[in-house]
Amino acid sequence: MRPGPADGPRRPTTSAPGNPRAAGPARALLARLAGLRHAVTALVEHRSADDPTADDPLRGLYLSEEAVGHLLGTWQGTVPAAAPETGVRPGTPVKRPQDADDRLARTAARLRLTELDTAVLLIALAPDLDRTFEPLYGYLNDDVSRRRATVGLALDLCGTPAYLPGARARFHRSAPLRALGLLAVEDADRPLLTRSLSVPDRLTAHLLGDDTPDAALLGMLRPMPDPLPGAELDEDFVRRLAARLGDGPFSAYLREHREGDAPAILTSALCEAGVDALRFAGPPDHVPELLREARLTGRAVVVCGLPEQPGPMVAELTAAGDVTVLLADSRPYDPQWSAHDPLVLQAPRRPAGGTASWRAALGPAADGFDLAGTVAPYHLGGEHLSRAARAAAALAAFDGIPITAAHVRLAARQQSASGLERHARRIRPAVDWRDLVLPDGPLAQLRELTLRARHRDRVLGDWRLSAGGGRGRGVLGLFAGESGTGKTLSAEVIAADLGVDLYVVQLSSIVDKYIGETEKNLERIFTEADRTDAVLLFDEADAVFGKRSEVKNSHDRYANMESAYLLQRLESFDGIALLTTNLRANIDDAFTRRLDLVVDFAFPDAGQRRALWRHGLSHVPGAGDIDVDGLARGFELAGGAIRGAVVTAAYLAAGRDEPVTAGDLWEGARREYRKAGRLVPGETSW
Known part of the structure; x- marks a missing residue:
């Protein structure tokens, strides 16, 4: 059955070669189809010249006796010893493109495809560009339902014998066309020569001049940040990285000190090298589409923040030797992730104090x-x-x-990252220095803590006063004193002064009865705190920072292992951690040595108690004229207990819908004494 007018127009008017409305890349690609049409026409005429079933309207739907005889007749010839001289040799490299708009030639040259690969791509692509190829391919396939090119048809059109091993190898899964995601060989259950060929829609669009990213990557590509004028970056590091980018494709792994450092460094290096990039933020399943997009557009691949199990993604990306791949994460590179090790670099720290x-x-x-x-x-x-x-x-x-x-x-x-909330309670500070009623000594030490937190990078980094040995730049403080003396409130004030959140570690969420699990939980907390601008508070710290004991049984041994781990981890800590305890003597001396400051919160004397009563009553209606001297002298209460007494008095007054009276305050103070199990002044013990 020869294709006739009923099979549709031979050449769509909207895509004809030379169409003035077609863009440059589309015009160049459609011009290539003209040569393919001559080859298809010649093969159709050659096939139909001696085919007795050529005019049969049901040709391709059944096998007649004439068709059987014709097929048997083709076996009478001998198999040629070599491919015809006019055919496309399987290993011939593609020539450099002469036409700047010829994207097929440019893509083939950039990806080092052979002439046979390029011809096969065009043959497989033709039905997607001109529907008149469909009935012709159906005729040549001897099956009107198979309207795409097959492996055998592609080789016939290229004049390449199907028995050549090199020609057949171009369709294997590891061959460039398939490995690069440019060609799909369908119908795996069929013999090789009758398997259909197709190309991804993204390749078709690219060859026609459309640079819109693959729809499969929708929502997974993020823009690279704009270079920030005045950014405090290590210029020498950026310059060396840019020089390497200009030398050709390679892969690199940049370990960040803090999350968010890498994009700024990579952006500056890519801009200096004049290289465009695709920043990927999707699952590993879409890495093949990502690499194909990078190959088609000649861009680098950037991934900042690897998945929890990075091995499969890293292995697939670094194995692509023809694409520049830049990976960044805060974790150290693990050689088990990939057999193709990238260039492993340490991101330089940002200068201290820069604005x-x-x-x-x-x-x-x-x-x-x-x-x-x-x-x-x-x-x-x-x-x-x-x-x-x-x-x-x-x-x-x-x-x-x-x-x-x-x-x-x-x-x-x-x-700031919020991973700490899994093991710590977040407090947004709502207090300031005016809420602290402390002696001058402890107050000065607290202010020194904030000073250390602000200038630690300059002192320990730029001025090189770090002790070395991999020690971090963290600020560690211990608040020791009786309950209610202001330890937790002081931590909140420090966080408020620094403008960061306070995270109170919940010991119930980290202490585990199984060996090693407590250390793992603590490591998660310290890791999150290292990359979060926050204050970490270990309340009742002697539960985990207690003294090591003589090993008498297995429990002592593993408890000492936890303490040893904490000692090592505090050495490399980069954040701000505060510890509180009611009994300073319970804290191991080795922990104390690693602390920057130890602040002792003494029980308030009468003068401080008077100040605490006045501060607590400063916003209570009706309490302005109450004489607090008697309360301060009559009740030895810490700041927390005084606040509790004021709250009790406020509720009593609110219940009467009246202002707070002195009697309410005395009653509140007596209740705090009773809660502590102490004898209330003026009452008789029974």
């Missing part, structure tokens, strides 16, 4: 407050810093005022 990046991100609004003092506690990377600046501007616009330090602090806290 140029913040100033550039905030613009003129940064001049309206103390920028250096505001941003000193934060260690945000370039991308997170830019997002924090935008969030601060949005908050200020919502309030209808210029950007303030409070806006910047709130926006910066929003960029």
Whole structure:
């Protein structure tokens, strides 16, 4: 059956070669189809010349006696010893493209395809560009239902014998066309020569000039951050990385100190090298589509933040030697992840105390407050810093005022990781130094803690006063004193002064009866705290930081192992951790040596108790004229107990819908004595 007019138009008018409405790449690709049409026409005429069933309208639907005789007749010839001279040799490399718009030739040259590969691609692509190829392919396949090219038909059109091993190998799963995701060989249950060929829609669109990313990657590609003017980056490191990017495809693994550092470094290096990149944030299942997109567009692949099990993704990405792959994560590189080790680099630390990046991100609004003092506690990377600046501007616009330090602090806290909430209770500080009623000595030590937190990078890093040995730049403090003397409140005040959140570690969520599980839980907490701008509070710390004991049984041994782990982990800690205890003597001396400051909270004397009563009553209605001297002298209560007494008095007054009276306060104080099991002054013990 020869294809006739009933099979549809031979050449669609909207895609004809030379169509002035077609773009350059489309015109070049359609021009290639003209040569393919001549080859198809010649093969159809050759087949139909001696085919007795050529005019049979049911040809391809059944096998007639004439068709059987014709097929048997083709076996009478001998198999040629070699491929015809006019055929396409399987290993011939493709020539460099002469036409800048010829994307097929450019893609073939960039991916090092052979002439046979390029011809097979065009043959498989033809029905997707011109539907008149479908009936012709159906005729040549001897099956009207098979309207795509097959392996045998492609080799026939290329003039390449199907028995050549090199020609057949171009269709194997490991061959370039299939390995690069450019060609699909369908119908695996059929013999090789009758298997259909198809190309991905993304390849067709690319060859026609459409650079829209693959639909399979929708929602998985994120834009690289814009280079931030004035960003405090290691210029020498960026320059060396850019030089390597200019030398050709390679893979690198950049280990971050803090989450968000890598995108800014990679963006600067890619811009300096003039290399475009695809930033991927999807599951490993879509890595093949990602690599194909990178190959078609000539871009690098960037992945910042690997999945929990990074091995499969890293192995597949680093195995692609023709694509530049840049990986970044806070975890150290594990050689077990891939047999093709990338170039492993350590991301340089950001300089301490720098404000140029913040100033550039905030613009003129940064001049309206103390920028250096505001941003000193934060260690945000370039991308997170830019997002924090935008969030601060949005908050200020919502309030209808210029950007303030409070806006910047709130926006910066929003960029911190929240993984700590699985093991710690988050507190957003709502207090300040005015809420602390302490002697001058402890108060000065608390202010020194905030000073250390703000300037630790400069002192320990830039001034090189770190003790070495892999020690971190963390700030560690111990608050020791009786219950209710202000230890937890002081931690909240420090967090508020630094503009960060307070995370109170819940011991019930980390202590585990199974050996080794407590250490794992603590490691998760310390790891999250290292990359989070927050204050970590271990309340009642002697439960995990207690003294080591002589080993008399297995329980003592494993308890000492937990303490040894904590000692090692505190050495490398980079965050801010505060420990509280009611009994300082219970804390192991080895922990005490590693602390920056130990603040003793003494039980308040009469003068301090008077100040605590006045502070607690400062916002209570009707209490302004109450004489608190008698309360301070008559009841020896700590600050927490005094607050409890004021709260009790306030409830009693609220129940009567009256202001608080002295009697209410005395009753509240007596109740605090009874809760503590102490004898109330003036009462008789029975």
